[in-house]
Amino acid sequence: FTGNVYVYPSAVATYCAPSDLSGVGGMFREQIRSTHSWRSGPERRDCVFT
Structure with a gap:
């Protein structure tokens, strides 16, 4: 692997x-x-179950 790895301290997913x-x-x-x-x-x- 030669690409960059990005780490985010938080994530939010919004859905309807x-x-x-x-x-x-x-x-x-x-x-x-x-x-x-x-x-x-x-x-x-x-948590979410899909």
Whole structure:
């Protein structure tokens, strides 16, 4: 491997999906976070199953 490797201290994925919580035809927005320190507190490692 001769390329560069980039390391980011955190990542956020935002998505929209149809949801019963939002009503008929509504979309639900969620953020999935992974970071070493969440707002000067402990780490936050959200999980998602696809």
